[in-house]
Each structure stands twice: as structure tokens, then as C-alpha cells.
Amino acid sequence: MNELKKKGMTIAQKILALKSGKRRVEAGEFVEANADLTITNDTSGHLLVRTFRQAGIPRIWDSEKFVVCLDHLVPANNPQTASNHNLIRQFVQEQNIKHFFDINEGIHLHVTVEKGLVRPGMLIPGNDSHCTMFGALGAFGTGISIPETVELLATGKLWFKVPSTMKIDLFGSLSQMVTPKDIILEVIGRLKADGAMYKAVEFSGDAVKTINMDGRLTLCNMAVEMGAKTGIVEPDETTMDYLKGRTDQQFHIVKNDPDAVYERIESIDLSTLEPKVSLPHRVDNVVSVNEVKGVKINQAFIGSCTNGLFSDLKIAAQILQGRRIGASVRLIVNPASKEVYLKTLNEGVLEILIESGAVICNPGCGACIGATKGVLGEGEVCISSANRNFRGRMGSDEAKVFLASPATVAASAVTGEITDPRGFV
Amino acid sequence: MDELIRKGRTWKYGDNVDTDQIYPSKYMDIHEPAEAAKHLMEGVDLQFALEVRKGDFLVTGRNFGLGSIRGGIHLAFEHLKLGGIIAESFSRGFFRNCISEGIPVLECSEVCAKVDTGDLIEVNFSNGEIINHTKNEIIKGKKLPDFIIEKIISGGSIPLVKKIFASDLKGRRENG
Numbered sequence: 001m002n003e004l005k006k007k008g009m010t011i012a013q014k015i016l017a018l019k020s021g022k023r024r025v026e027a028g029e030f031v032e033a034n035a036d037l038t039i040t041n042d043t044s045g046h047l048l049v050r051t052f053r054q055a056g057i058p059r060i061w062d063s064e065k066f067v068v069c070l071d072h073l074v075p076a077n078n079p080q081t082a083s084n085h086n087l088i089r090q091f092v093q094e095q096n097i098k099h100f101f102d103i104n105e106g107i108h109l110h111v112t113v114e115k116g117l118v119r120p121g122m123l124i125p126g127n128d129s130h131c132t133m134f135g136a137l138g139a140f141g142t143g144i145s146i147p148e149t150v151e152l153l154a155t156g157k158l159w160f161k162v163p164s165t166m167k168i169d170l171f172g173s174l175s176q177m178v179t180p181k182d183i184i185l186e187v188i189g190r191l192k193a194d195g196a197m198y199k200a201v202e203f204s205g206d207a208v209k210t211i212n213m214d215g216r217l218t219l220c221n222m223a224v225e226m227g228a229k230t231g232i233v234e235p236d237e238t239t240m241d242y243l244k245g246r247t248d249q250q251f252h253i254v255k256n257d258p259d260a261v262y263e264r265i266e267s268i269d270l271s272t273l274e275p276k277v278s279l280p281h282r283v284d285n286v287v288s289v290n291e292v293k294g295v296k297i298n299q300a301f302i303g304s305c306t307n308g309l310f311s312d313l314k315i316a317a318q319i320l321q322g323r324r325i326g327a328s329v330r331l332i333v334n335p336a337s338k339e340v341y342l343k344t345l346n347e348g349v350l351e352i353l354i355e356s357g358a359v360i361c362n363p364g365c366g367a368c369i370g371a372t373k374g375v376l377g378e379g380e381v382c383i384s385s386a387n388r389n390f391r392g393r394m395g396s397d398e399a400k401v402f403l404a405s406p407a408t409v410a411a412s413a414v415t416g417e418i419t420d421p422r423g424f425v
Numbered sequence: 426m427d428e429l430i431r432k433g434r435t436w437k438y439g440d441n442v443d444t445d446q447i448y449p450s451k452y453m454d455i456h457e458p459a460e461a462a463k464h465l466m467e468g469v470d471l472q473f474a475l476e477v478r479k480g481d482f483l484v485t486g487r488n489f490g491l492g493s494i495r496g497g498i499h500l501a502f503e504h505l506k507l508g509g510i511i512a513e514s515f516s517r518g519f520f521r522n523c524i525s526e527g528i529p530v531l532e533c534s535e536v537c538a539k540v541d542t543g544d545l546i547e548v549n550f551s552n553g554e555i556i557n558h559t560k561n562e563i564i565k566g567k568k569l570p571d572f573i574i575e576k577i578i579s580g581g582s583i584p585l586v587k588k589i590f591a592s593d594l595k596g597r598r599e600n601g
Binding site: 072129146148198393 | 514
């Protein structure tokens with residue numbers, strides 16, 4: 001068959017072709033591809049070290065291509081976690097791992113992005129399901145298990161099934177107080193939790209150009225909540241601006257072929273989009289905020305790898321400026337990283353949040369995982385800017401978690417019940 | 426290539442069983458396989474961990490294992506040595522996870538309709554065929570590529586890595 005007559009490839013296909021040394025790959029094809037980077041955190045990391053040692057590997061394949069960052073249970077919440085952290089620190093020393101970030105840096109995914117370690121065209125299989133968010137920079141990020149991470153650390157490569165690509169075409173402009181979180185909740189509500197299974201999900205269209213890097217990270221982060229293998233945004237000026245000053249490494253920008261084939265295209269008009277809320281206990285159980293307004297809450301949470309960035313804390317501060325949170329509400333805020341912590345501190349965002357009654361926690365995963373600070377008790381209701389509302393996720397099995405944008409969370413914290421943030425403009 | 430055939434009792438659950446139900450986050454600091462196994466499926470069925478035996482099968486509906494890459498599940502599986510998992514569909518991450526641990530997996534769209542908890546089934550993962558001995562019925566699942574079946578038979582990622590390094594070491598010794 002004449003190669004030239006074949007249809008073009010999407011970014012996801014092109015990256016896997018490039019990394020497996022092929023000119024082209026088809027959706028559904030199996031390839032063995034070389035990874036550019038891998039990452040782990042503390043809760044997977046201690047088990048990873050254990051498995052690595054069992055496998056009898058003397059040295060990792062490349063000590064400069066492994067990011068280790070302690071972020072889930074930080075600072076240590078009990079003696080077992082403390083030993084787990086120490087086991088990881090010891091491993092980092094033994095293996096001379098270059099990119100190690102201790103408990104003071106923040107969420108591993110964001111730290112990896114902020115330090116310029118994620119660049120367009122890279123293949124980054126990592127030990128966390130939310131690695132899909134590296135696609136915000138035009139990289140192919142995806143979650144892998146502990147044994148696979150060990151295999152990767154030993155050999156530098158892994159098998160992949162080339163995914164087909166689904167395009168989410170965004171047009172129009174967002175109304176005030178409607179955010180990228182509302183876009184991704186709308187998409188997940190339409191496609192459902194398995195609607196993008198094994199697929200690459202590409203966010204494109206004119207409106208993507210207007211979404212900043214924080215928003216793109218939110219979109220790609222939650223692609224996994226509809227089963228996607230990765231989320232992707234084609235690199236543009238916003239990508240280049242973000243990378244400026246963060247890396248001096250060369251990188252290869254991978255763009256879609258003009259005749260790339262998409263399995264499905266879903267269009268979303270942002271100008272009519274309303275703030276969205278996902279109801280307990282499923283992420284794809286999505287409604288408009290007005291359908292649940294008035295539901296009483298005990299806790300509001302702003303943070304996580306989905307919405308703990310500068311834009312997220314800032315929009316919350318816009319709502320909370322000069323206001324106090326409800327008397328019966330706790331507002332917990334976790335900046336995603338040290339960089340976000342410092343920037344929100346220097347720009348007065350944290351002061352507004354603190355004055356309004358918020359508790360500011362140290363950078364990390366925080367209340368999202370229900371294992372350290374901000375754990376929910378029996379019968380409690382939380383509105384959260386995070387990514388998962390599964391039963392028991394934030395603590396008690398008898399607690400309820402509603403997912404929403406940081407704006408909706410902040411507005412709800414003020415009134416003590418689920419509230420449309422557009423009334424706070 | 427050897428055929429991958431397993432026989433065992435089943436435990437059946439529904440759609441969208443997520444990783445917080447399979448292994449709650451409060452146990453994330455556990456590092457002993459036997460200890461982790463005590464909490465497997467805790468969010469859906471407290472009896473499971475008490476009564477599950479080596480070789481048993483999990484049978485589930487759609488999108489099994491959506492959510493996190495949760496290490497504790499890996500630890501628990503290491504201890505339990507399940508016969509396999511048959512689901513109407515799997516979440517991608519979980520599916521790969523199982524293959525990398527050497528746990529046989531099979532997708533079968535009618536498994537929940539045709540199999541009940543406690544049934545004795547025999548599964549040929551190499552051709553995707555499930556024999557339900559209790560109900561005297563044969564159903565077909567989606568056969569996996571041979572190279573994946575080989576990976577599962579050899580025990581997943583860790584035995585593979587061990588083999589690479591053992592032969593590396595041998596090579597180095599022989600080359601003096």
C-alpha cells in the first residue's frame with residue numbers, strides 16, 4: 001500500500017511512533033516504546049522501592065529520568081508513614097536520583113511540571129493515574145502500576161497499545177465564574193466514566209487558545225475520570241511561554257497532522273456553559289449547579305492535583321474578598337505546590353482566604369485522599385475542587401462529596417450550602 | 426505457548442467498582458502483603474477478605490477498577506493469588522496493573538448475566554472461553570493477544586526484570 005495515501009496521525013499516535021522508532025503507528029497497534037521520564041510519590045513509592053529490591057535490580061536505567069516526590073501523606077501522619085518516607089529517601093541516595101523532592105515541595109505531578117521536566121513530545125508513564133495531565137504541555141502522560149514502573153526503571157521501555165483519539169472541540173467564551181473545571185465536568189457528564197476508555201482525549205478548538213496553563217492542566221488531569229489513557233492539548237504560544245525560564249533542554253514539538261483521524265468529536269459551546277457539580281458517589285453524575293443549590297455543606301475543599309493552582313486560589317479569593325465563610329462551614333485550602341504557595345502568599349491571595357476563615361494547609365494532596373488533614377466524619381457533606389467523589393474517598397463511607405470548581409466551592413463556603421458562584425461577580 | 430487455564434469459585438460484583446472501594450485510601454501506608462489483603466474489596470463487601478481463597482475469581486460489571494493506581498491493591502494481590510478477574514470491561518490502568526502482576530484478566534460482555542457468586546468456573550484465557558460448571562454453560566470472552574498471555578503466564582513485570590538481570594550478570598561473569 002502506498003504510505004502517502006494513508007491518513008494522518010494525531011499527537012498521541014505520533015509520540016508513540018517516535019518513541020518506538022517507527023514512521024507511523026495505527027490505533028490498536030501494540031508497540032514497545034522508550035520512556036523519557038517516570039515519576040512516583042510517597043504512597044506508591046515505598047511499595048515501589050520494596051518491589052524494586054525484590055526484583056534484584058542493581059541500578060535504575062537512568063538516574064536523571066526519575067522524579068521522586070513526597071506529597072500524599074506529608075508531613076508524615078504516623079510512624080509507619082515516617083518509615084516509608086525514610087525508606088524512599090534512602091533509595092534516592094543509593095540510586096543517586098537527581099530529581100528528588102521532599103515533603104516541602106507539593107504535589108508530585110505539579111512539581112514535575114513546574115520544574116520544566118515535562119516538555120512537549122515526551123512520553124511519561126508514571127506511577128499515578130493523573131499523569132494524564134502532562135498532556136497540557138503536549139506530552140503523552142499515562143498511569144502505570146508499581147510492577148510496570150519497576151520494569152521501566154530497569155529497562156527504560158514498556159509496551160503500549162496505540163490509542164485512538166477523541167477530540168473535544170471547545171468554542172465560544174466562558175462566562176464569568178465559569179471555569180475549565182466546569183468544562184471537564186460537562187465533558188465527563190456527557191461521555192461518562194468509561195466513555196473515553198483506552199483513548200487519548202484531545203482538547204482543541206479556538207477556545208483552547210484562551211485557556212491558560214492552569215486550566216489546561218485541570219482539563220487533562222481529569223481526562224482519566226472518563227477512562228482516558230491520556231489527555232492532550234496541542235502546544236502553542238501559551239505552552240512556550242510557560243516553558244520559558246523553566247527549562248533549557250531541547251524539545252521536539254509534536255502537532256497533529258492536518259488530516260489526522262479522530263474516532264469521535266464532541267463539541268462544547270463555552271458561552272452557554274453553566275457551573276457544574278458532580279454528585280456523590282460518581283464523578284460522571286454531573287448536573288448544573290442550580291439543580292443542587294441549597295444542599296447544606298459542612299466542609300469546602302480547594303486543592304488537589306486538579307484545582308490547587310494559582311488561578312484556582314485566586315478565583316476563590318475574588319469571591320471571598322471582604323466576606324466570611326458560613327459559621328458552620330470549614331474551608332480547607334491546599335496550594336498544589338511551593339511555587340503556588342509563594343505566589344499566592346506574595347500576591348495577597350492567601351491573606352484574603354485566611355481572613356475569610358480558611359485553613360491553609362501545606363502543599364500536597366491534602367484532604368482529597370481522606371488520609372491526613374480534612375478527613376470527613378460520618379454523615380458529613382463536602383464540596384470539593386478535587387477529582388474523585390467515590391464513597392469513602394475523603395474519609396467516612398457515610399460522608400458525601402460533591403465535586404465543583406474552586407469558584408463554586410468558595411461561593412458555597414460563604415453561604416453554607418451549594419451555591420452558584422455567578423451571583424458573586 | 427502453554428495455554429493459560431484456571432478453575433475456581435467466583436465472587437460477583439456490579440458496575441464501576443472503584444479503587445477506593447477495592448482498597449480504601451486509609452490503608453495506603455500498609456506495606457505487608459498479608460495485611461493489605463485483609464482490606465481488599467472492603468468498600469463493597471466485608472466478607473470477601475474473610476472468606477476469599479487462593480484461586481478464586483472476581484467477576485464484575487463495567488469499568489472495574491476505575492480510579493487510582495493504588496499500590497495496596499498490588500500488595501494484596503501478591504498475597505491472595507486470585508485465579509483471575511473477569512469483567513464486562515476494565516478501567517485501563519487497572520487492566521494493565523493486573524497484567525503486570527501476572528493476574529489473568531478477561532473481558533466478557535455477558536459474564537454478569539451468566540455467572541453468579543459461588544459458581545465454579547473454568548477459564549481458558551488463551552482462547553477466551555469460560556466454562557460455567559455450576560450452570561453447565563459455555564460463554565466467550567474477548568481473547569487477549571498472545572504476547573500479553575505470555576506476560577501473564579511468566580508472572581508479569583517482576584519475573585521479566587529478574588530474568589534480564591540474571592542473564593546480564595551471567596553474561597558478565599562469562600565474559601570475565
